[in-house]
Amino acid sequence: MIDWKKKLTSRKFWAAVVGFVTSVLVALNVSDLAVEQVVSVIGGVSVLIAYIIAEGFTDAADAGKNDTSEQK
Secondary structure (H helix, E strand, O other), rough: OOHHHHHHHHHHHHHHHHHHHHHHHOOOOOOOHHHHHHHHHHHHHHHHHHHHHHHHHHHHHHHHHHHHHHHO
């Protein structure tokens, strides 16, 4: 089973996505400017996804700490 949370926060995964998309765009003879724009969008989205997932983990850990302290 693929751990998508771990995969989407992986820099290696996003580097592979950028590399693949760039290769496909170059093979399709897309202009350099368009390739740069697509790579920029992918980079921005990857940072946003990683941030959202990391904040979710942080919030969940904080909620878990609060739940155990209230039970004592």
